[in-house]
Amino acid sequence: MATSLIAAFERVRRGDVELAGLLPAAQVQAACATAEYQDRGIVYTAATTLYAFLAQMLRADRSCQQTVAGVAAHRVANGQRPCAADTGGYCKARQRIPESVCRTLFEQAGRETEDRLTEQGLWCGRRVRIIDGSTLQIADTAANRREYPLQRGLQPGCHYPVVRILAVFSYAAGVVLQALLRPYQGKGTGETGMLRDLADFFLPGDVQLNDRYFGGYWDIAFWQQRQVDLVTRLPASRQSDFRRGRRLGKDDHLVTWQRTGRPEWLTLAEAAHFPETLTLREVRVPVRIPGFRTREVIVLTTLLDPVAFPAHELARLYRRRWQAELNLRSLKTHMEMDYLRTKHPETVRKEFFIHLLAYNLVRRVALEAALSNHLEPWQISFKGTLQTLHEFLARFHRASIVTQWVESWLQTIAQIQVGHRPDRMEPYAVKRRPKDYPPLRENRASYKYRRRFQQKR
Numbered sequence: 291m292a293t294s295l296i297a298a299f300e301r302v303r304r305g306d307v308e309l310a311g312l313l314p315a316a317q318v319q320a321a322c323a324t325a326e327y328q329d330r331g332i333v334y335t336a337a338t339t340l341y342a343f344l345a346q347m348l349r350a351d352r353s354c355q356q357t358v359a360g361v362a363a364h365r366v367a368n369g370q371r372p373c374a375a376d377t378g379g380y381c382k383a384r385q386r387i388p389e390s391v392c393r394t395l396f397e398q399a400g401r402e403t404e405d406r407l408t409e410q411g412l413w414c415g416r417r418v419r420i421i422d423g424s425t426l427q428i429a430d431t432a433a434n435r436r437e438y439p440l441q442r443g444l445q446p447g448c449h450y451p452v453v454r455i456l457a458v459f460s461y462a463a464g465v466v467l468q469a470l471l472r473p474y475q476g477k478g479t480g481e482t483g484m485l486r487d488l489a490d491f492f493l494p495g496d497v498q499l500n501d502r503y504f505g506g507y508w509d510i511a512f513w514q515q516r517q518v519d520l521v522t523r524l525p526a527s528r529q530s531d532f533r534r535g536r537r538l539g540k541d542d543h544l545v546t547w548q549r550t551g552r553p554e555w556l557t558l559a560e561a562a563h564f565p566e567t568l569t570l571r572e573v574r575v576p577v578r579i580p581g582f583r584t585r586e587v588i589v590l591t592t593l594l595d596p597v598a599f600p601a602h603e604l605a606r607l608y609r610r611r612w613q614a615e616l617n618l619r620s621l622k623t624h625m626e627m628d629y630l631r632t633k634h635p636e637t638v639r640k641e642f643f644i645h646l647l648a649y650n651l652v653r654r655v656a657l658e659a660a661l662s663n664h665l666e667p668w669q670i671s672f673k674g675t676l677q678t679l680h681e682f683l684a685r686f687h688r689a690s691i692v693t694q695w696v697e698s699w700l701q702t703i704a705q706i707q708v709g710h711r712p713d714r715m716e717p718y719a720v721k722r723r724p725k726d727y728p729p730l731r732e733n734r735a736s737y738k739y740r741r742r743f744q745q746k747r
Contacts, residue, residue, distance in 0.1 A: 447733020
């Protein structure tokens with residue numbers, strides 16, 4: 291099953307960047323050609339710059355200085371003169387790379403990884419996409435604040451701008467297939483609006499696995515018009531009564547929703563094409579776990595056929611929605627994407643997409659390890675895969691036989707599995723106390739000026 295990785299790493303020669311085995315230079319050049327980007331770098335070519343950017347997102351030390359040192363070491367290993375230690379050339383080359391190139395490469399990596407799974411990647415014969423959103427912080431610069439304003443009441447220099455992200459994960463492989471980054475506030479920045487902007491990505495027959503935030507009348511009707519089905523949780527504003535509706539089985543029935551007030555994102559003419567009622571299915575799933583506050587979960591879906599989509603399968607599917615939360619944790623915690631460090635809005639988005647590219651490449655390796663060892667992809671530890679990737683790639687050029695090296699690599703990854711801890715409970719509390727520093731009430735420049743003035747007096 292590791293044939294594709296073996297073939298990829300057989301093309302890597304001494305002096306090449308190790309990640310060239312996962313992201314061939316030809317693929318980078320093709321993405322640049324699609325974006326009509328003319329590579330004019332001598333030291334920092336498009337491929338070298340993207341490899342360095344990608345390695346920067348994977349390292350514990352994210353500094354540009356560390357990244358430039360890696361480029362210099364790569365050139366020496368390849369029999370070339372080392373590049374200058376100054377970081378200006380790398381930063382300028384990174385700014386020249388079009389944003390669309392970074393996005394194209396991350397999307398290709400996601401598609402290629404998911405394509406490794408065929409029938410085994412489907413649920414009841416359908417493709418499932420898990421959708422979830424989150425927030426990130428970005429560097430507090432004037433350029434970033436213009437495009438991504440601070441939240442109301444926050445003072446520049448004392449707080450970081452917050453951006454909202456939305457990710458569409460593959461149910462089968464765990465990779466990110468589509469993603470958006472938007473300001474935290476403003477028109478079209480809500481998660482449901484961001485998802486509607488990705489409508490062209492979804493194909494008829496796809497199933498969205500969402501949380502209850504996406505279970506509004508108009509959102510469900512919007513996706514039904516595109517023949518995309520939803521599995522979500524009953525919104526808190528709705529009440530269920532299993533004594534009514536058409537009974538399909540125990541704790542399983544069909545209900546009819548009446549159309550609610552028109553939302554702002556629809557015009558009167560557009561709203562006229564939406565149905566007056568929706569027929570939906572509700573499945574009650576009891577929760578019999580001591581200590582859990584929730585005693586039952588009402589799964590809401592547009593999949594109405596109880597034979598093709600049994601109630602127990604819907605319950606099992608919705609339970610897997612938590613996988614999106616774990617994937618976001620891998621991105622924000624293990625890959626440290628919770629804070630984007632670049633100082634310009636366009637570079638912030640590039641950094642975001644390169645993080646997703648790195649994540650998808652790690653997921654690809656985890657998938658190959660799972661297939662080679664007869665495991666499910668979600669059973670493989672993302673953190674363990676990331677750690678093993680660092681150590682094995684650093685010693686790749688010492689390997690004499692690529693086939694044996696790749697097989698040992700994947701076998702090591704497969705041994706680090708996610709602990710089987712169903713329904714575990716963890717307190718929302720910390721053991722280590724934070725440092726007792728006062729919060730920043732004014733920007734650092736004003737603070738320093740005031741302190742100097744007080745000392746002179």
